[in-house]
Amino acid sequence: MSSxxxxxxxxxxxxxxxxxxxxQLEDIAEWSGVQHIAAFPDLHPGxxxxxxxxxxxxxxxxxxxxxDIGCGMSLFQLDLPVRKLKLEKALRRxxxxxxxxxxxxxxxxxxxxxPPDLFASALGTLGGGNHFCEVQMVxxxxxxxxxxxxxxxxxxxxxxxxxxxxxxxxxxxGAYAGLLPAxxxxxxYMHDHDRAVRWAxxxxxxxxxxAAEALRADLxxxxxxxxxxLTETSAGYLHRKGAAVAEHGxxxxxxxxxxxxxxxxxxxxxxxxxxxxxxAGRRYDRSSMHGxxxxxxxxxxxxxxxxxxxxxxxxxxxxxxxxxxxAYKSAKAVAEDLKRTDAAQCVAEFHPLLTFKKTREGRRS
Numbered sequence: 001m002s003s004x005x006x007x008x009x010x011x012x013x014x015x016x017x018x019x020x021x022x023x024q025l026e027d028i029a030e031w032s033g034v035q036h037i038a039a040f041p042d043l044h045p046g047x048x049x050x051x052x053x054x055x056x057x058x059x060x061x062x063x064x065x066x067x068d069i070g071c072g073m074s075l076f077q078l079d080l081p082v083r084k085l086k087l088e089k090a091l092r093r094x095x096x097x098x099x100x101x102x103x104x105x106x107x108x109x110x111x112x113x114x115p116p117d118l119f120a121s122a123l124g125t126l127g128g129g130n131h132f133c134e135v136q137m138v139x140x141x142x143x144x145x146x147x148x149x150x151x152x153x154x155x156x157x158x159x160x161x162x163x164x165x166x167x168x169x170x171x172x173x174g175a176y177a178g179l180l181p182a183x184x185x186x187x188x189y190m191h192d193h194d195r196a197v198r199w200a201x202x203x204x205x206x207x208x209x210x211a212a213e214a215l216r217a218d219l220x221x222x223x224x225x226x227x228x229x230l231t232e233t234s235a236g237y238l239h240r241k242g243a244a245v246a247e248h249g250x251x252x253x254x255x256x257x258x259x260x261x262x263x264x265x266x267x268x269x270x271x272x273x274x275x276x277x278x279x280a281g282r283r284y285d286r287s288s289m290h291g292x293x294x295x296x297x298x299x300x301x302x303x304x305x306x307x308x309x310x311x312x313x314x315x316x317x318x319x320x321x322x323x324x325x326x327a328y329k330s331a332k333a334v335a336e337d338l339k340r341t342d343a344a345q346c347v348a349e350f351h352p353l354l355t356f357k358k359t360r361e362g363r364r365s
Contacts, residue, residue: 006034008271010341011041016283016329021050033058033178035236038273040243041337042281042329048176051242051282054275056235060179060186062193064239065230067168069193070200071131071159072226073244073252073278075263076208078152080217082137085152090135090354091311093214097133098315098359100125101210108206112198119199122161124206126357128316130323131158133211133356136261141348145250145263147222153350154219155252155261156207157279159228160200167192181237190230197229211356223250223263227278238273246276250347253335254279257355258306258325262335263348272343280331286322293321306352314357323357 006029011017021043028049029037036056043052048063055064101124106116108123126133134155141147160167170192172185179186201224212219227244230237244251246266253262259280266276284292293299295317303320304312314320338344 007037010343011337015041020045024050040277041334042277044282054243054273055239067165068159069164070197071228074156074204074224075222076154076219078217119163135354136350139349156204160196164196243275244278247274255331256325256328261350264344280328308351310353312355
């Protein structure tokens with residue numbers, strides 16, 4: 001692990017890190033009020049700063065959280081045995097996630113202290129981009145994780161949909177220069193931000209419930225780890241952009257739809273700012289993927305299957321190309337770098353069996 005001023009890097013020279021992402025780190029380190037930055041091996045360039053880092057500052061920078069406030073990963077255990085999964089039947093049933101939910105969720109919003117009409121029609125929907133619902137099986141697990149290798153698991157990646165975008169979009173000009181915590185704009189942003197974080201967590205829960213219903217199974221939550229959020233601490237304001245909260249136990253580390261995912265146990269390294277990598281991280285941006293991957297019919301069909309014999313349901317050809325396994329770094333390499341830098345230990349490996357991203361009926365967020 002190396003340290004450069006306020007930047008602590010939890011990756012080694014073996015990591016695939018674009019120079020532009022590191023330049024963004026260096027730029028942020030010079031912003032007024034920034035005290036420390038923790039950067040993880042899934043680091044890659046973002047719009048306002050790199051994805052895969054946590055930034056501690058004495059003021060609030062809303063752009064570091066981005067528009068998908070509260071986005072995160074939730075892992076659930078299903079009571080459905082691996083041996084009973086019929087892929088083709090499951091593939092047909094999981095299509096239900098592509099349509100808006102038929103159930104009204106006003107009461108669920110009120111239960112968590114939110115208005116019953118707050119983007120209620122979007123609850124239970126994934127959105128586009130890199131969001132997904134994945135049925136997984138445990139390939140390897142340490143005994144103390146209490147994971148049942150005979151059962152299936154669900155990994156959900158989604159956020160606050162249009163709600164988070166509306167929060168960021170409503171900020172006045174100049175907000176990106178940094179908001180003083182006691183200012184009216186900052187207090188209003190924090191109020192809406194906190195509501196978006198709660199909304200996003202409920203959304204992941206409802207997506208999992210819809211998926212479990214489609215698979216004729218019940219589910220049990222294992223862990224929920226948001227990775228786009230702002231937290232007030234005794235040392236300042238902690239901004240996480242693609243950096244999972246690692247203060248409450250285990251953290252999912254997602255692979256691509258064509259690679260394994262991992263469950264990590266944080267080591268509690270002080271310089272990690274209570275955070276951890278949340279996934280493999282992009283290797284190539286979306287636009288460049290259209291020049292790297294062929295999109296003939298045979299290629300599209302090949303991209304709908306993975307190396308583990310699993311299936312991918314994504315009927316948006318552009319999205320299928322943009323989210324191809326080639327677009328991402330190695331999740332295994334990310335997990336290994338976290339171990340090398342004393343940030344975390346891997347406690348389980350999961351293989352993807354069925355990945356849902358989008359049907360023709362769904363609309364991209």
